[in-house]
Amino acid sequence: MQVYSGSLGWREALTGPVSGECGFVRFLQGSARSAVTPGGIGSVNLYFRLFLLQLRVRLRPTTGGRRPSLWDEVRTPFRVTLTDLDPLRHVNNGKYLSMLDLGRLDLMLRSGFWGAIAERGWYPVVSAQTITYKRSLTLGQRFELVTRVLGVDDRAVYLEQTFSRRGAVVARAVVQGRFLRKAGGTVPPSELLEAAGATDRDLSVPEWVHEWAGATRISSSAG
Numbered sequence: 001m002q003v004y005s006g007s008l009g010w011r012e013a014l015t016g017p018v019s020g021e022c023g024f025v026r027f028l029q030g031s032a033r034s035a036v037t038p039g040g041i042g043s044v045n046l047y048f049r050l051f052l053l054q055l056r057v058r059l060r061p062t063t064g065g066r067r068p069s070l071w072d073e074v075r076t077p078f079r080v081t082l083t084d085l086d087p088l089r090h091v092n093n094g095k096y097l098s099m100l101d102l103g104r105l106d107l108m109l110r111s112g113f114w115g116a117i118a119e120r121g122w123y124p125v126v127s128a129q130t131i132t133y134k135r136s137l138t139l140g141q142r143f144e145l146v147t148r149v150l151g152v153d154d155r156a157v158y159l160e161q162t163f164s165r166r167g168a169v170v171a172r173a174v175v176q177g178r179f180l181r182k183a184g185g186t187v188p189p190s191e192l193l194e195a196a197g198a199t200d201r202d203l204s205v206p207e208w209v210h211e212w213a214g215a216t217r218i219s220s221s222a223g
Helices: 008-014 023-030 032-036 040-059 093-111 113-120 189-196 207-216
Strands: 074-079 122-133 142-152 157-165 168-181
Touching: 040 093, 074 093, 093 113, 093 122, 093 142, 093 157, 093 168, 113 122, 113 189, 122 207, 142 189, 168 207
Parallel strands: none
Antiparallel strands: 074 142, 122 168, 142 157, 157 168
């Protein structure tokens, strides 16, 4: 579940309060110079979406009258902007991957899991992901990203993330994520489950997900 794990500024900013002087705003100000580089406008759009996501979670922390757990489904709304489009005037395939990050972050923020891992000095990374596209999205269209945990095994956490518009699937991704310690090393699943809280859900990883993970794994001998 990578949320640009190489950018500590994002993780630090999101643990602070929402205010005019919050860490996230300072991070945006510090990133302003990079916005004039090729692709910089798209980066600002991503930062702005991240800011809106954080603000929306703070203002409306509950879903259906209760705060979701990490094991619940979370729906993150979006709208296509100019900076999402490629020369064919539909959403660039790479933009979907950036929005997947925001969907996972939405789930972790709403469930309180983000705060739990920040306290422990953990951070999420993506170890594998596959996305399949079915329909296009064009300028101005509203859509949502549905994020849910498929299961947990002794290696990783697996998620399914689905882009949909008016009930029709636009694209779907399967993501394998791990949690690392800032001090070094991988967080074992037992500690993740303890931090996330108990659930009645069966967190056994579906067989097809295990097959997918095995097929996409890069062996240690590959260099």
